[in-house]
Amino acid sequence: MTAHLDHLVIAAADLESGQAWLEDRTGLKMQPGGEHAYFGTHNALLGLGGSYLEVIAVDPAAPAPAYPRWFGLDEGEMQERLAAGPALVHWVVTVQNMGAALRLSTEDHGEALALARGSNRWQLSVPRGGALPMGGVLPSLIEWESVSPASNLRSAAVLERLTLTTLDPARLSAALETLDFTGTPIQIEPGPTRLQATLKVNGREIQL
Structure with a gap:
């Protein structure tokens, strides 16, 4: 079993401001x-060339779900942030077999939900309550049952490095080793929980 980067998650108070923020940078x-x-x-x-970055926000036109939204979007702490x-x-990694990945992982990624939009079909691991696993540094798992959106996206940005800061680096390292994560340069550092992506865009290095 191997896993590789599927996408990075930037959360925003609303989609328009989040999109403008990323486009400006x-x-x-x-x-x-x-x-x-x-x-x-x-x-x-x-x-991002084989993977992608999403800006996600609560959809004000959609009815509120009867359960917590993913990525902690309903939590007061996240809303204040x-x-x-x-x-x-957060970040999400692709696995070949969701059931096997959830069984073998040393961490609780949540339950696998079968989701769909248009012709896209996928399974995604979502923690109960919607909170981010290990504060966001432990990835969610995705198994595509259709083609990943990355294959249809223009790409002028390259992810050079993903830096994951956590109070328990050994625990995170063990989880990624169990998933057999490969492909993207990952740097794990000790300290308060934080994610930082370093992109290369037209020769410029940009940190998010």
Whole structure:
């Protein structure tokens, strides 16, 4: 079993401001994503060459779900954080067999939900209560049953490095080793929980 980066997650208080924030930093135009009816969210996407970055926010036009939204978007702490501006809060890795990955992992990634939008079909691990696993540094798992959106996205940005800061580096390292994560340069550092992505765009290094 192997796992590789599927996408990075930037959460925002609203989609328009989140998209503008990322476009201003990268100089790149994001592409439309869509609505997630199950959680009442919507997103916009930026290709990273084989993976992608999404800006996600609560969809004000969608009815509120009867359960907590993913990525902690309903939590007061997250809402207070996003009031100060968009933030890189999480990452998601592709696995070949969701059931096997959940059984073998040393951590609790949540339960696998079967989700769909248009022709897209996928399973996603979502922690009970919607909170981010290990504060966001432990990835969620995704198994695509259709083609990943990354294959249809323009790409002028390259992810050079993902830095994961956690109070328990050994625990996170063990979890990624169990998942047999490969492909993306990952740097794990000790300290308060934080994610930082370093992109290369037209020769410029940009940190998110």
